[in-house]
Amino acid sequence: MEVGFLGLGIMGKAMAANLLRHGFRVTVWNRTLSKCDELVAMGAAVGDTPASVVAKCKYTIAMLSDPSAALSVVFDKDGVLEQIGEGKGYVDMSTVDAATSCKISEAVKQKGGAFVEAPVSGSKKPAEDGQLVILAAGDKALYDDMVPAFDVLGKKSFFLGEMGNGAKMKLVVNMIMGSMMNAFSEGLCLADKSGLSPQTLLDVLDLGAIANPMFKMKGPSMLQGSYNPAFPLKHQQKDMRLALSLGDENAVSMPVAAASNEAFKKARSLGLGDLDFSAVHEVLKGTGGQAKA
Numbered sequence: 467m468e469v470g471f472l473g474l475g476i477m478g479k480a481m482a483a484n485l486l487r488h489g490f491r492v493t494v495w496n497r498t499l500s501k502c503d504e505l506v507a508m509g510a511a512v513g514d515t516p517a518s519v520v521a522k523c524k525y526t527i528a529m530l531s532d533p534s535a536a537l538s539v540v541f542d543k544d545g546v547l548e549q550i551g552e553g554k555g556y557v558d559m560s561t562v563d564a565a566t567s568c569k570i571s572e573a574v575k576q577k578g579g580a581f582v583e584a585p586v587s588g589s590k591k592p593a594e595d596g597q598l599v600i601l602a603a604g605d606k607a608l609y610d611d612m613v614p615a616f617d618v619l620g621k622k623s624f625f626l627g628e629m630g631n632g633a634k635m636k637l638v639v640n641m642i643m644g645s646m647m648n649a650f651s652e653g654l655c656l657a658d659k660s661g662l663s664p665q666t667l668l669d670v671l672d673l674g675a676i677a678n679p680m681f682k683m684k685g686p687s688m689l690q691g692s693y694n695p696a697f698p699l700k701h702q703q704k705d706m707r708l709a710l711s712l713g714d715e716n717a718v719s720m721p722v723a724a725a726s727n728e729a730f731k732k733a734r735s736l737g738l739g740d741l742d743f744s745a746v747h748e749v750l751k752g753t754g755g756q757a758k759a
């Protein structure tokens with residue numbers, strides 16, 4: 467199967483590499499072109515523009531930072547829309563809001579192409595290991611065509627029906643994750659300030675009903691003040707913002723998420739946006755601005 471891949475950030479690079487390792491022919495494009503080099507060394511071809519990738523490939527996947535990037539790659543000059551059409555499919559796996567997915571879907575359909583939104587749950591390591599959880603919606607025939615690729619990228623894919631449901635599900639999940647990260651961080655601070663060992667707290671948590679892979683993986687590095695980015699904090703704050711907006715639309719009160727969003731915003735204002743989202747711990751510790759990757 468031949469696929470195009472637009473966006474080689476932390477996630478896109480790992481996902482495209484995985485497809486190559488599993489025998490897919492992949493043509494890549496990234497705004498910063500030099501990021502294509504590593505994939506070329508693995509056997510990928512390079513397209514000059516999103517349009518040229520779509521012209522070459524029947525199916526094109528995108529993994530971009532946010533709604534503005536997702537829209538730009540489709541609608542701007544040399545974008546996806548210039549070459550999408552009958553017999554071609556476009557799959558956006560970026561985390562965006564439902565309105566962005568719907569706007570892209572309408573435009574792609576108007577040109578005769580098919581569109582699936584397919585945001586993913588799971589970070590850098592699951593992307594490297596093909597263990598993502600794929601939350602797809604939109605054109606069912608294109609989804610079915612993409613199953614061989616989804617099987618390589620993820621451990622499970624859900625087809626959630628109408629366009630926008632994938633985006634909404636992803637935002638609900640990440641709203642919970644961001645709130646959990648804040649509660650976890652507060653717990654580590656409270657243990658420390660009240661004379662307990664935070665390391666012992668990690669051990670206790672790991673044995674009880676609220677044990678989870680995120681606490682287990684992030685806890686030790688948070689205690690060291692080390693935040694090598696797997697999931698950049700700026701993207702987690704974007705997801706909190708979009709989830710809160712979904713809450714506004716549906717009149718759902720989310721005070722816990724709103725407070726967590728404030729902490730992520732504060733972290734961004736301190737210059738921590740490119741670090742891992744667990745760097746919000748520095749805000750809650752009150753030592754913001756001194757964190758390291």
Ligand SMILES: NC(=O)C1=CN([C@@H]2O[C@H](COP(=O)(O)OP(=O)(O)OC[C@H]3O[C@@H](n4cnc5c(N)ncnc54)[C@H](OP(=O)(O)O)[C@@H]3O)[C@@H](O)[C@H]2O)C=CC1
Nearest residue numbers: 473474475476477497498530531535561589590696697701
């Ligand atoms: N990291 C993670 O753990 C996870 C991330 N996600 C979601 O996946 C998406 C990608 O995340 P991640 O890989 O971590 O992000 P990165 O910040 O590492 O990569 C972002 C990508 O988007 C590109 N980009 C940004 N702005 C534009 C633009 N205006 N036009 C074209 N390309 C643009 C970047 O290009 P350039 O290299 O030129 O800057 C880069 O390829 C996000 O929506 C994120 O929320 C979902 C699950 C997990």
Ligand SMILES: O=CC(=O)O
Nearest residue numbers: 586587588589697
């Ligand atoms: O969106 C981030 C993730 O870990 O999932």
